[in-house]
Each structure stands twice: as structure tokens, then as C-alpha cells.
Amino acid sequence: MIPALAPLFIADFEHYRDVLVLPDDPRVGVPLRTFLGGDYLNDVLTRFGTAYPESDPRGLASIWSKYYFVKLIPPVVAASLILDQRLPLHLDHLQLILDDDCLPVAFKLPDAGQQWTPGPADAFERFDELLEHHLRPFIDALARHVRLSPKVLWSNAGNYFEWLLGVLANAIPHADVSHGHQLLNARHLPNGRRNPLYQPVRYLKIDGQSEPKRQRRVCCIRYRVTALELCDNCPLSKSKPPVKIHPR
Numbered sequence: 701m702i703p704a705l706a707p708l709f710i711a712d713f714e715h716y717r718d719v720l721v722l723p724d725d726p727r728v729g730v731p732l733r734t735f736l737g738g739d740y741l742n743d744v745l746t747r748f749g750t751a752y753p754e755s756d757p758r759g760l761a762s763i764w765s766k767y768y769f770v771k772l773i774p775p776v777v778a779a780s781l782i783l784d785q786r787l788p789l790h791l792d793h794l795q796l797i798l799d800d801d802c803l804p805v806a807f808k809l810p811d812a813g814q815q816w817t818p819g820p821a822d823a824f825e826r827f828d829e830l831l832e833h834h835l836r837p838f839i840d841a842l843a844r845h846v847r848l849s850p851k852v853l854w855s856n857a858g859n860y861f862e863w864l865l866g867v868l869a870n871a872i873p874h875a876d877v878s879h880g881h882q883l884l885n886a887r888h889l890p891n892g893r894r895n896p897l898y899q900p901v902r903y904l905k906i907d908g909q910s911e912p913k914r915q916r917r918v919c920c921i922r923y924r925v926t927a928l929e930l931c932d933n934c935p936l937s938k939s940k941p942p943v944k945i946h947p948r
Contacts, residue, residue: 702812705779711871716775719806720787721797729795729808736791736841744802745846751801752926759924761846762856765839766920768804769857772834774864780826781868781877787813790833823882824890831883831897839896848921850896855918858884858900859933901933 701709701717709717721727735741749760779785788794788810795808820826835857843850865880886895903912915933922928923936930936 702809704785704812705775705783708775708778708782713774713778713871719771720775720779721806721808722812723808723810725797725806725808727797727806729797729806732791732794732796732838735796736838736845738845741842741845744798747802752928755926756921756924757846758848758852759921761842761848762852762920763922763925763928764803765842765853765856766860768838769860771804772807773857773860774867776830777827777861777864777880778868780830781880782872782875784816784819785813786816787829789829791837794834820879823879823886826879827883836896851918852921854896855900855916856920858897859916859920861897862901 702720702722705720718725730740735744745757745760745764748764749755749757752760776787776789779787793810796804797806797808799805816826835854839850839853839857842848843853861880862884865877865884868875868877868880883895884897884899887898889895900917902915902917904915906913913933916931916935919934919936920931922931922934
């Protein structure tokens with residue numbers, strides 16, 4: 701665990717205690733650039749896919765990416781928004797720790813980072829390293845490897861980002877998560893490029909229901925994986941019963 705982040709890891713968030721770690725963590729990690737190089741990634745997805753025989757590799761990669769994003773995004777975004785901690789997230793400097801099932805369990809950071817001084821001017825400055833130097837190269841490499849639309853993977857990441865903002869707002873009502881919402885509600889980045897995290901989730905009013913339905917804008921193509929049903933927030937789902945699939 702990174703000591704500066706200790707205040708985050710309480711109650712329901714305690715299971716993230718050993719997800720962001722320093723180089724002295726005894727677990728074996730692989731540099732992320734090495735992991736994404738081809739053979740290593742192919743081996744991981746093949747071993748992960750043994751639980752879902754005859755599945756489309758694109759669907760397997762999408763489902764695997766969910767485990768990656770749900771490990772990375774919550775502690776990183778919470779550390780930034782709640783503790784104002786600026787973490788070193790550049791893909792070239794991180795190592796990925798996998799469990800025996802080839803699922804992501806932790807990330808080795810080169811150091812503990814530092815607090816924002818002064819604070820970031822806006823969401824784009826706050827999340828630039830996460831967005832441009834980690835998520836973008838990671839998603840581009842994984843999408844190329846399995847010939848999958850990057851939109852699917854960005855949607856997976858955005859789904860957890862948006863979900864976390866709701867969790868933080870409920871758990872810490874006084875917390876300022878406005879930069880998180882600013883990022884997700886911006887159509888374009890400051891450089892004019894399309895924001896790949898723009899509104900990944902929408903809330904629909906359903907007749908007869910008091911609460912709006914939370915629905916992803918882009919399907920995670922879970923239906924391409926053998927024996928898995930659609931997600932409860934899938935945009936393709938109309939009459940199918942909800943199935944909760946958030947990996948933990």
C-alpha cells in the first residue's frame with residue numbers, strides 16, 4: 701500500500717488497499733509495455749479464455765479489460781479527487797501484477813507521487829496522465845491486438861469512472877467530484893480531439909419505475925463470450941432480466 705493513500709482504504713473501499721503499490725511490493729510484476737507487446741498479452745488472453753471455450757477473442761478482451769479498469773480507475777480517481785494526490789501513471793513506468801487466473805490484481809508505481817500544488821486548473825489537467833499516458837496507449841494496444849473497436853474499451857473504462865463518481869458522492873457528500881463530471885461531460889478535449897470518455901452512461905426514465913435506469917451507451921460485446929448473459933445496463937437489453945456483472 702502507498703501510505704499517502706491510506707485514508708481512502710476504509711469500509712467498502714478497503715479491498716483496494718494493496719492495488720496501488722510501490723516497487724518494494726514482493727509480488728512479481730510485468731512492465732506494462734512488455735505486457736502489451738504481443739506474445740505476453742496473447743498468452744494472458746488465451747489462458748483467461750480457457751474458462752469460456754469457443755468465445756470470440758474480442759469479447760474475451762473486452763471482459764478482461766473490465767477487470768483491469770475496475771482495479772485501476774477507482775483508487776486512482778479517488779486518490780485524485782478526495783486526497784488531491786497526483787500519482788505517476790505513465791504506462792512506461794508501471795508494472796502489472798496478475799493472479800493465477802491471469803486477472804489484474806495490482807499496479808506497481810515507481811513512486812508515491814505528490815499532492816497537487818497548486819491544484820489543477822480543470823479536469824483535463826487533473827486527469828491528463830491517466831487519460832493520455834495510460835488509458836489511451838493501453839486501449840490502443842489492446843484494441844489493435846484483437847482488432848476491436850477502441851470505443852468498446854473506452855466505454856468499459858468510462859462505465860467504472862462514472863460509477864465511482866456516484867459511489868464517492870454517496871459515501872462522502874462533502875467531496876468535490878466536479879472535475880470528474882467535467883471530464884465525462886466534455887464532448888471534446890482542449891486540443892480539439894473527441895473526448896473518448898464523453899457521457900459513457902445515460903439515465904433513462906422507465907414507465908412504472910421511480911428511479912431512472914442506468915444504461916451504457918456502448919455495448920461491451922459480452923454476448924460474444926460463451927455462456928455470459930447481457931449486462932444489466934446493456935444498451936441491447938430490452939426484455940432480458942438484469943444480470944449484475946461488475947467484477948470486484
